[in-house]
Amino acid sequence: MPKTGKAAVMTKAMTDLELKRFPLPVVSLGDMLVKVKCCTICGSDLHTWRGRRASPTPIILGHEIVGEIVEIGQGAGCDSGNRSLRPGDRVTWTIMDSCGKCYYCRVKGLPMKCRNLKKYGHESCAEPPHFLGGFAEYCYLSPGTCVIKLPETLTDEVAAPANCALATVIAGWEAISLKPLENVLIQGAGALGIYATALAKSYGCARIIVTDVLDQRLEFVKSFGATDTLNTTGMCADESAEVARGLTAGFGVDAAMECAGVPAVIPAGLKSLRVGGRYVQHGNVFPGAEFTYDASDIVFRWLTLTGVHNYDARHLQLAVNFLEQNREAFPFGSIVTHRVGLDELSDGLHIAESGEAIRVAVLP
Ligand SMILES: [Zn+2]
Ligand SMILES: [Zn+2]
Structure with missing residues (x-):
């Protein structure tokens, strides 16, 4: 086994990543060393790289990961389904390591907000x-x-985005209790929006309206179950809400999800809801993401507005199950549109940022 491994390190926001070598760690009790097979670039990697949110440096970004176990420390032998793990097994894992003992882990059921939280790609x-x-x-x-041990039917590129994008969207729909036959609005047709659409379709939603500002993304999301798409370029919130009401017998949608990472879309989402409608946002993961809205509309029309950041382990398990069960139903294999090596990662970040790619895969 080699004694060192390569990593693309961000030493400072806004600058190119540097390829460095580090010694491989000795695997301690309960720990595991995994060889990375594929890591997809998430929008939040871009936020950190662009300095829109604080992060420690030097740092190895990337958290949508699939890998192969190289070495297992004593006592780390089972996966989420109590299946024994061995070197050579292909796995994915939660974005977070939580302690299981603190106020949020034990009392409040929010392990993603653990008081001793560590997150891959964030330390x-x-x-x-x-x-x-x-x-x-x-x-x-x-x-x-x-x-989580991965089924052989899922390729690395199909499985990797489950770790953040898909698991988060599952947590989002759960937070606003999406039901069959409901009408939904999904704002943003990037990876989050694509998964949100596929989930809404498989839950049996009726109208699945997707908005974005890029026509090619709106075209692509149709193959994941969008019934209606709308390019909102130059549209105000009232105009796009009018379209949503027009598609839902004048009522508005039952549930809406913000998948754009743009706070300016929130008013359009809220205005598109019917009386008693629910709205979840999870793309605005950087400080200063402010929006203005008439609070009386939330009161008079009984609206629910909630935020979801990351997910619990069960959402990742559901994500893997969902991909396996629906691998024939949706073209998940075409979500990764670009591939780069570790030494070309800075180019990969630029491609991901351009909007040209849905997901860029980093293949070390
Ligand atoms: Zn904890
Ligand atoms: Zn992410």
Whole structure:
């Protein structure tokens, strides 16, 4: 086995990543060393890289990861389904390591907000074990991480975005209790919006309206079950809400989801809801994402507005199950549109940012 591994390191926001070598860690009790096979670039990697939100440096970004177990420390032998794990197994794992003992883990059921939280792709890589992000040859997993063995039917590129985009969207629809036959609005046709659409379709929703500002994305999302698409370029909130009402017998949608990472779309989402409608937003993961809205509309029309950040381990398990059960129903294999090596990662970040790609895969 090699003694060192490569990683693409961000030493400063807004600058190109640097390829560095770190010594491979000694695997401790309960831990695991995984060889990264594929890591897809998430919108939040771009926010950090662009300095829109604070992060420690140096850092190895990347958290939508699929890997192969290289070494297992004593006592780390089972996955989420109690299946035994061995070197060579292909796995994905939760974005977070949570302690299972604190107020949020034990009392409030919010392990993604654990008081001792560690997140892959979000921690400094200055100290051993160094390998804590996906843009590297290896990743070192600690015991508070939920590891999931992947079915052979799912390719690395299909499975990788489950780890953030798909699991988060599952948590989002759950938070506003999406029901069969409801009419929904999905704002944004990037990876989050695509998965939100496929889920709404498989839940049996009636009208699935998707908005974006890029026609090629709106065209693509039709193959995931969108019944209606709308390019909202130059439209005000009232205009796009009018379209949503027109498609729902004048009432508005039952539920809406913000998948755009643009706070300016929130008023259009709220205005598109029927009386008693529910709205969830999870794309605005950077501070300063402000919006203005008439609070009386939320009161008079009984609206619910909620936020969802990350997910619980069961949402990731559901994400993997969903992909496996629906692999013939939707073209998940075409979500990764571009591929780069570790040494071309800065180019990959630019492509991901341009909107030209749905997901860029990093293949170390
Ligand atoms: Zn905790
Ligand atoms: Zn993410």
